[in-house]
Structures are given as structure tokens and as C-alpha cells.
Amino acid sequence: MYILGIWDGHDAGAAIVEGNKIIAAVNEERLTKKKLDVGFPKNSIKSCLEIAGLKASDIEHVAVTTTEFTKTLERMFPKLRENYYYFRRRKMLKPRFEAFRHYLKYILTLVGPLPFCKEINEAILRKQLKTLGFENFKIHFVEHHLAHAADAAFASPFNKALVITVDGLGDGVSATVNVLENGELERIETTPAFDSIGIFFEQVTNIVGMRELEDEGKVMSMADYSYPFNFEENKLKDFFKVEGLRIKAKYSPIKQYDLLSRIAWSMPREQFAYMAQQLLEYILVNLFKNAIEETGIEDVAWSGGVASNIKANMKIRHLDKLKRWFVFPHMGDGGLALGAAFYVNYKLNGVSKYTFEDVYFGPKFSEEEIEKTLKENKDKIEYEEVEQPAKYAAELLQKTYVFWFRGRMEYGPRALGNRSILAPAGDENIKNDLNLKVKKREWFQPFAPSLLKEDARKIIEDIKNKYDVDKFMTMGYLAKKEVASKIKAVVHVDNSLRPQMVGNENKAYKELLKEVKKESGLGIILNTSFNIHGMPIVCTPSDALDTMLKTKTKYMIMENFVIELK
Ligand SMILES: [Fe+2]
Numbered sequence: 001m002y003i004l005g006i007w008d009g010h011d012a013g014a015a016i017v018e019g020n021k022i023i024a025a026v027n028e029e030r031l032t033k034k035k036l037d038v039g040f041p042k043n044s045i046k047s048c049l050e051i052a053g054l055k056a057s058d059i060e061h062v063a064v065t066t067t068e069f070t071k072t073l074e075r076m077f078p079k080l081r082e083n084y085y086y087f088r089r090r091k092m093l094k095p096r097f098e099a100f101r102h103y104l105k106y107i108l109t110l111v112g113p114l115p116f117c118k119e120i121n122e123a124i125l126r127k128q129l130k131t132l133g134f135e136n137f138k139i140h141f142v143e144h145h146l147a148h149a150a151d152a153a154f155a156s157p158f159n160k161a162l163v164i165t166v167d168g169l170g171d172g173v174s175a176t177v178n179v180l181e182n183g184e185l186e187r188i189e190t191t192p193a194f195d196s197i198g199i200f201f202e203q204v205t206n207i208v209g210m211r212e213l214e215d216e217g218k219v220m221s222m223a224d225y226s227y228p229f230n231f232e233e234n235k236l237k238d239f240f241k242v243e244g245l246r247i248k249a250k251y252s253p254i255k256q257y258d259l260l261s262r263i264a265w266s267m268p269r270e271q272f273a274y275m276a277q278q279l280l281e282y283i284l285v286n287l288f289k290n291a292i293e294e295t296g297i298e299d300v301a302w303s304g305g306v307a308s309n310i311k312a313n314m315k316i317r318h319l320d321k322l323k324r325w326f327v328f329p330h331m332g333d334g335g336l337a338l339g340a341a342f343y344v345n346y347k348l349n350g351v352s353k354y355t356f357e358d359v360y361f362g363p364k365f366s367e368e369e370i371e372k373t374l375k376e377n378k379d380k381i382e383y384e385e386v387e388q389p390a391k392y393a394a395e396l397l398q399k400t401y402v403f404w405f406r407g408r409m410e411y412g413p414r415a416l417g418n419r420s421i422l423a424p425a426g427d428e429n430i431k432n433d434l435n436l437k438v439k440k441r442e443w444f445q446p447f448a449p450s451l452l453k454e455d456a457r458k459i460i461e462d463i464k465n466k467y468d469v470d471k472f473m474t475m476g477y478l479a480k481k482e483v484a485s486k487i488k489a490v491v492h493v494d495n496s497l498r499p500q501m502v503g504n505e506n507k508a509y510k511e512l513l514k515e516v517k518k519e520s521g522l523g524i525i526l527n528t529s530f531n532i533h534g535m536p537i538v539c540t541p542s543d544a545l546d547t548m549l550k551t552k553t554k555y556m557i558m559e560n561f562v563i564e565l566k
Contacts, residue, residue, distance in 0.1 A: 001349060002054060005063040005341025006045060007147075008125075009071060010213055011036045011334035014044035015361070015411075016052050016059075017341045020354050024051035025330075025338050025361035025411040029536040033543075036214060036536075039078055040128045041337070047363055056133035061348065063140050063340035065147040067121050068171045069111040075124045102206075106253040110193050113171055140344045144170025145304070147339030148331075149187070152303035153180040154342045155356040156326035162297045164288065166247075167304035168202055168213075169193035170333070177245040177291050180301070183352035188295075189245035197240055197247055197283050198306045203257050204276040208269040213305075219273045220311055221445050224494045226274035231282060235263050236275045242286040245294065281312045288316045298323035303339075307331035307474070308413070310498050314476030317468070324467040327474035329359050330412035338411070358505040359472065360418055362409025365541050370558055373541040380549060383563040390508065393557050394515030397424055401434050403530060403556035405544045406508050410537070414473040415529035416500055417450060417509030419537050419544075423489065423526040425449050431489035431526065438551045440533045448473055448498040449490035452513045452523030456501050459483050459524060473500045483522075490526050500527060 002023070005015040015025035024047070029035050031043035049056060074080060122139050129137065142150070148165040156163075163178040163185065174196035177189040193199070202212045205219050231237055239256065241248050251259060264272045284306070292298055298321055307313065307327050317325055328335060345351045374383050386392050396402050401423035410416050421438065423430045435441050453471070457463055460477045470477075476498055479491045491497050502510050517523035529537045530544065532551065538544045541558060548556050548565065556563040 001061065002052065002059055003061045003063055003341045003345050003348075004045065004048065004059045005337040005339070005344070006041055007065055007333060007336035007340065008038070008040045008075070009066060009333055009336075010038055011332060012038055012041040012044065013334055013337045014041045014048045015338040015341050016048045016054070017338070017345050017354070020351050022338065022354060022356070022361055024048040026363070026409070027334050027411070030362065030409065030539040033536060035534060036334075042128075042132060044337075045132060051363060056129075057135045059134060060137050061140060061344060062125075062129060062134070062137050063142055063344035064121070064125055065142045065336045065340040066144045066170050067113045067117045067141055068109070068144070069114050069117060070108050072114075072117040072120050075121055102257060103254050106199070106257070109169055110253070111172070140347070142340040142343045143173075144336070145173045145176045145190075146343055147336045148303045149176060149178050149185060149339075150342040150346065151328040151330070151335050151339035152301040152326065153178070153185050154346065154352050154354055155328055156180075156301035158299045158301060158324065158326065160297060161299040161301050161326075162291050162295060164291060164300060164302040165304040166198060166284065166287075166302070166306040167333070168198035169196050174198055175247055175287070175304070177287075179295060179297065180352075183346075183350065185346070185352070191247045194252065195240075195247050195249040196253070197280060198304070199253050200239065200249070200256060201276060201280055201306065203253070203260055204273065207261055207264045208273060216305075217308060218442060218445060220277055220309055221492065222270050223273040223277035223311075224492060224496075225444055226268070226270040229274065229278070231278060234275045234278055236260075236279045237282075240279060240283050242283055242290060245287065245291055247283060247287060277311065280306070280309065281315045284312045285315050285319065288322070289319055292319070292321045299325070301326040301328070303328035303331045303335065305332040310474065310476040311496070313474065314496070317464075317475060318462070327472070329414065329472035329474055331474070332413070335412065359411045359416065360408040360506075361411040363539065364408040367559060370541045370561060373545055374561065374563065377545055380566055381545070381563050382566060383561050385560050386562050387560070389557045389560050389562065390512040390515045392562055393422070393512055394519050396555050397422060397516060397525060398519055400554060401430055401438070403544065403548055403553055404512075405530065405538070405541070405556065405558040409539055412472070414500070415527060415537055416471070416473065417502065417506045417527065419530040419539075420450075421528045421530050423447075424520070425487040425490045425522070425524045425526050426520075428488050434526075434528070438532070438553065439528060446492040446497075447490050447526045447528050448500070449487065449524050450500040450502055450509065450513065450527040452510065452517065453501040453503040455517070455523045456499070459487070459522070460497075460499065469501045470499065471501050471503060471505060473498050486522065487524055490524070
């Protein structure tokens, strides 16, 4: 039985599962080229159907998440939704009454699902699905945090685990603690939207002049440029506390926004970012610690937008009592389509375990399709097919950066060696070039490495045990001091890094790292997503070629083709 999951909010997308297999999962932004695109994901649905080799009429079960009041309004008035997200992500000119709009948002989003919401949502979605050719199907609604929890629980390798979700909010909830045992997922505590630590971090992001729902990671990186404070000196320390398995806010989101704005006024923004990050870490570490102590379960899986904070994740990982951990790689709302499909598959068919070795769930392009694109551009590029693209790339990576495009597109925010820009890990000049000329990112944003899993202990200091590895770039680690100076381009100012530890899940990429190791002694390279900053990661060969031409990048490896700019 095929189940289609869809998510039509921030970072919309679709996914298809069957049995214990993820057949396809794609986000709308990759297809429309609008970063974190919102709205009904018609392109993602079509793409998933194409990958699965199905027609819309073959699908009998559609899983959808979130029926809160504001989501219902957004579905009823799609233009309103678009404007609202553009406003929050500062993609429009600063509107008059900006503060009022924020107040309105906080008031409205605190309202969870109302009795009539489900019927309205079902009618709208049914109509939209029918326009795509869906005929006889049942719509199943999955609560927002259940979808996040299903992602973390069912993709994790655990039979018994704590499952924790933390985000801004969804369906009136901002955090949950759940227990997974023998395939059953049970929620044991809920933190309402009013007490949202995720909204707190969104507000901080907004106040330091960045984009909510997009730049929270920049706030985290900027925090490392502040001089450190004791928690006692932190002016935000009383804003939140943890009581048992629940987070408690001192102020309403509206009062909190006012107070934060006033505090931020009096200090440099990196100091303010530091205080916010420190508080977030303190709250999450205590929540996880309490949950482990109370349940006696030492394996933990987590998801939700806040799980993208790799520094907080690192502090959680360092907890003595935590044994094994799993962060769902598409932790934000972009992963909800898959989570909704997971949950419905669990309810209908009892499936609660998936083969989750990698996240290459997107489209793939044949050699013929690629060559067609290359031929169309032969006045601008030269290309040849080579037998050992990894060897070729490794040689280039001694002196420059390279675009690397292979296989199925990644699901989630990280490029994991199929749509990646690669560079030498030790060359800061190439890194700066990449930052300023190609990626156009802020100077304080670090780059992350991909490294051979077998070399991880040579490079990283704080690997606790054999489970403590990450192939999805969801976790912060600390570099060994003696190695950090050799891999400066991929280590942050505090010696931390966010590695992808590559094993057999991506053989072509592993091959490349082995070739790099032959050349430089260490199997590690800089890996950043294949896009210009502010744009989604490339999907098709022609997206990749466009980016190459726009950035005047000299070399690209696409499957077995080596492409050089004329
Ligand atoms: Fe969420």
C-alpha cells in the first residue's frame, strides 16, 4: 500500500512510503527555486509520483499534517500565506505596523485546532488533490508534533527510545516527550505553544536583524564570536525554565518580544546571540536530562526545527546518561510530509521501522539527460566523460573548489555528497573565495566537512563510543587540537565542526574521499550545499549548469562527466 504524505506550509513537500521503504521525498523549493517555498506542493507530489512510477489515481491514502486555526486560514487564503511568510522572512520591504503584525501572529498562532478546522482543511485539500488526478482516496490528518515524532522514532535504529520534539509551534504545541517501545509511540508530556523556546529563538533571530525560520543557524554561529559569560550573568536566564518534562516560559510571546528588543538594544548583537544560545542549550539539556532520568531510557531520538541547532545537540550528546542518539536529518517542517506518511503507515499497517541508511530520496538524472543539457551549452563549456571521476575530482581539489553532482538529490537541508560544492579542508583562501564570490554568505558562517567514517577518531576529539557517529550532518563535535590547524577551512572559531561521516551509504562519495586521502593524507574535504546563498540546493543538471555559469566556476563533475568552463 502506497501512502503519500504532504506538507503545505513553510518548506512544503511530499513523500511516498510503501511497506518499510521510503520511495521518494522531495521539497517544493528545489523544483520552484523559491527557498523554503510555502503552499500546496503540487510539483513535489508530481515528482514523487514520477520517481515511484505511479499515477495519482494509484494512491488511496494521503497523510496531511497540521489543522490549527492559522493553518486553516492559510489554506483558505493562499495569498495571505505567501505574504505572511515573505514578511517573516524579510523578503518584502519593511511594512508599516511591523510590530503589530508580530503581535497578531503570536496571538493567532497560540490558537490550536478548532472544531470546524478539520472539515474545512479536508474540503480544500481534496479539491487541490483532485486537480492533480487523484480519484478515490482517503485523507488522514496527523497532528504536527506527531509527524515530527514519527520522523525521529521510525527513522531511528531504536526499538525502545525517548522521542523528543521541539520547534516553534504546530497545532498549539511547541515540544513533546514521547516513548517508543516495541513499535508503539506514546506521548508522555506536552509543552504548549505559549511556552515555546523555538519562538523565543525566532524572536532573537528577528531582533538581531535576520530572517526568522531561515537564519537561526546564523545566530548560533554568531554566538561563538562573543566573549563567554557565566549563566548567572545571562540577562535572559529567567525567561525559561524546565519543570519535569515540560518547558515553562516566564512571559507571553508578546511581552517576551518587547523585553528581548529592549535587552538587545543595550549590547552588541553577538553578545545577545550568545545569551540566547546559552539559554537554549541550558533548557534543552535539562529537558533531555530529566526525560532520561524519569523514564530510565538512555537512547534518544529527536526532531523539530530546534533540532537543527547542532551546538545544543552537541551539549545533549555530551550528557553522561545519554547512550545512543539520533537526530532526524530533515528536522524542520520540511520533514513533515514524510513524518505524516510514517504515522499513517504505522496506524494502518503497523509499520514503525524503515530502512534509513541515507537520505537520497529525490530525483536522479540519466547520462542521456545530462549530456543533452551539456550539448545545449557547448558554446560556454567543454566536457568529457572520464572513467574515474573521483580521482579526477581529488586532483582538482588540491588547488581549487569543485561542483559535484551525482545520483539522487538529498532530502533535507544538507548536501551530503550528491549536490555538493567541495573544497580542500585546509585552504582558507579557497574557503574565503567560496564564501565571498560563490556562496555570498556572511563572514562568520562556518563551513562543514565530509570525512571518511573510518578516519573520524583521528580528527574528532569527543567521540564517546561506536554509536557516536553522524552521517547526516546533524551534530556538533570538537576537532582534535593537533588536527584543527590542518583543516582550518572546516573548523569553527571554537574548534567545533559539523561533520558528515561517510561510509558505504554513498560509495561514489566515499571513493572520492579515499582519493583525497591518497593526495593529502587525511580523508576530509569541505562540503557545502550546491547553491548560491539564499537559493535552494540545485536539483536538475540545468540548475547545476546555471549555477556554474553564474558563479564563473571553473570545474564541475556531473556523474562521469568532467565539465570545464571555457
Ligand atoms: Fe514544526
